[in-house]
Amino acid sequence: MNKAILFKSAAALLAWAVSLAHASGLERLKSFVDNTHGARADFSQVVSSKSGRKPLAAGGTMMFQRPGKFRWVYEKPYQQLIIGDGEKLWIYDRDLNQVTVKSLPAAIGSSPAALLAGDNALEKNFNLKDGGAADGLEWVEATPKTAEASFESVRIGFAGDTLKAMELRDTFGQVTVLTFSRFERNPPLAAHLFRFAPPKGADVIGD
Numbered sequence: 370m371n372k373a374i375l376f377k378s379a380a381a382l383l384a385w386a387v388s389l390a391h392a393s394g395l396e397r398l399k400s401f402v403d404n405t406h407g408a409r410a411d412f413s414q415v416v417s418s419k420s421g422r423k424p425l426a427a428g429g430t431m432m433f434q435r436p437g438k439f440r441w442v443y444e445k446p447y448q449q450l451i452i453g454d455g456e457k458l459w460i461y462d463r464d465l466n467q468v469t470v471k472s473l474p475a476a477i478g479s480s481p482a483a484l485l486a487g488d489n490a491l492e493k494n495f496n497l498k499d500g501g502a503a504d505g506l507e508w509v510e511a512t513p514k515t516a517e518a519s520f521e522s523v524r525i526g527f528a529g530d531t532l533k534a535m536e537l538r539d540t541f542g543q544v545t546v547l548t549f550s551r552f553e554r555n556p557p558l559a560a561h562l563f564r565f566a567p568p569k570g571a572d573v574i575g576d
Contacts, residue, residue: 394509395499397527407434410552419542433486438563452565459565468567470575500524
């Protein structure tokens with residue numbers, strides 16, 4: 370199983386007030402960006418390829434605190450940890466005892482993670498448009514403005530006032546589908562959840 374494939378998404382949760390229940394996906398996204406400063410949820414993830422090989426499934430928990438702080442914990446089929454601490458992006462592979470570290474602004478500027486944990490200037494990095502209604506959800510579509518982005522588009526679906534799905538299409542033709550449950554908006558999140566120190570003896574690669 371290719372672990373790198375499971376990290377293509379970084380994921381998103383978008384929803385706000387009951388008054389937006391009949392609003393378009395784009396209106397819900399913009400309201401969420403303005404009013405949601407942090408969140409916590411469980412997620413499941415499925416990655417499918419153009420080749421038709423068996424989809425890769427994973428799941429775990431996620432949380433974020435804007436701007437620039439997030440924590441994704443993959444609990445199955447193996448344990449992985451991704452943390453953005455506001456300055457750096459840390460990816461810890463427990464099985465290999467290996468840490469990859471990158472500059473956070475460079476890593477998430479035009480990535481799907483910026484929709485979740487970035488600043489409020491979404492139009493700076495993305496072209497946004499309503500995606501219409503399908504499968505019982507209202508959708509919004511975001512495409513990166515930079516040619517260097519590793520993905521082609523992200524679709525985010527809402528049911529009522531709750532984010533239900535996120536679909537990422539990358540430049541290799543793979544589709545990553547994330548679904549969210551037990552969503553909490555603006556919960557209290559301890560600062561240590563967004564800090565990371567490489568474990569003793571771990572190989573550290575990157576910045």
